[in-house]
Amino acid sequence: MLNCLAYLGFHSIEEIEAMPFSEYYLRLEAYYMQKSEQRQNLALQAFFNQMVQATTGSDKNPKPKYKNLDDMYNLDDEKANIRHVFEGLPVKEKKADINELTANRWDEWKKIQKERRKRNGRNV
16 A cells, blocks of 8 residues: 555555556556656766766776666666566576677587597597
8 A cells, every 4th residue: 555655646545445456566567667767867867977977998098988878777678677577578688798609609619529539539
């Protein structure tokens, strides 16, 4: 009941008691989506602020700490996490780094090469 009165805009207990759980969860999910939009706006404001102030590198060649807004706050990931909590949808996995993929493929190739040498009777 407290969530309904504090966050979901209800003003009477009768309205809350008449609401089914499915509607409550839908309203709560919508509330969290609105909050994520507000956090996106705050992150955008902070992003513009850091473009002016926060830099890395030398004094002669400063570079912004974040190249784009999604590096600082990704709204799509936040919404996917909210939907995962309420609807059980899978969370989107982040794409693997190219260096990580290359290292994994190199390790796999070394294992295959080792197995081939064992089959052909050569010492590794």
